[in-house]
Amino acid sequence: MTYIKLLLCLFVGSVHSWTLDYLAAKQVPSPHFNRGRSGQAITCLVLHGTAGGGTVSWFQNPTSKVSAHYVVEQDGSVVQMVSEDDTAWHNGVVTTNSVFYGRPNPNLWCIGIEFSRNIQNNNIMPEVQIASGVRLVADIKRRYKGINIYTHDQFNVGRTCPGPSFPLARFQNA
Numbered sequence: 273m274t275y276i277k278l279l280l281c282l283f284v285g286s287v288h289s290w291t292l293d294y295l296a297a298k299q300v301p302s303p304h305f306n307r308g309r310s311g312q313a314i315t316c317l318v319l320h321g322t323a324g325g326g327t328v329s330w331f332q333n334p335t336s337k338v339s340a341h342y343v344v345e346q347d348g349s350v351v352q353m354v355s356e357d358d359t360a361w362h363n364g365v366v367t368t369n370s371v372f373y374g375r376p377n378p379n380l381w382c383i384g385i386e387f388s389r390n391i392q393n394n395n396i397m398p399e400v401q402i403a404s405g406v407r408l409v410a411d412i413k414r415r416y417k418g419i420n421i422y423t424h425d426q427f428n429v430g431r432t433c434p435g436p437s438f439p440l441a442r443f444q445n446a
């Protein structure tokens with residue numbers, strides 16, 4: 273009996289199941305996250321461009337060590353890869369010339385959304401993708417009143433993310 277309990281404990285301890293925060297998303301878990309938010313409140317939504325395809329499999333690849341809560345594909349499909357309750361690994365580098373420099377790691381207080389874009393992060397995004405992203409952002413705004421919307425390049429200054437021709441106003445107005 274003790275042995276079985278031990279096995280059960282090991283099993284339960286190694287599996288972290290979570291439910292979708294955004295019901296229109298498909299769940300594809302990434303192993304790249306930290307449990308919880310280390311006491312930080314979620315006050316930030318940070319928007320990214322993927323700089324190329326294959327993002328969902330890259331976030332599952334053990335060598336990448338990166339993730340985001342959501343990926344919005346060019347066809348408008350949405351994948352959730354990390355629970356909003358947990359810390360994803362998308363926004364951990366803050367340059368000294370960022371207004372966010374010196375604050376706790378932004379991954380702890382931000383939700384991250386990746387928008388699939390071309391390698392240069394400069395394509396005109398399809399309307400179906402933008403509209404899908406607007407619905408996702410509106411849902412997050414409804415659940416986190418007053419959440420701030422930022423872009424990755426406000427933290428990692430000089431990085432081309434989310435990149436040119438990104439329809440930021442559409443998401444700010446969602």
Ligand SMILES: [Zn+2]
Nearest residue numbers: 320321424433
């Ligand atoms: Zn980014």
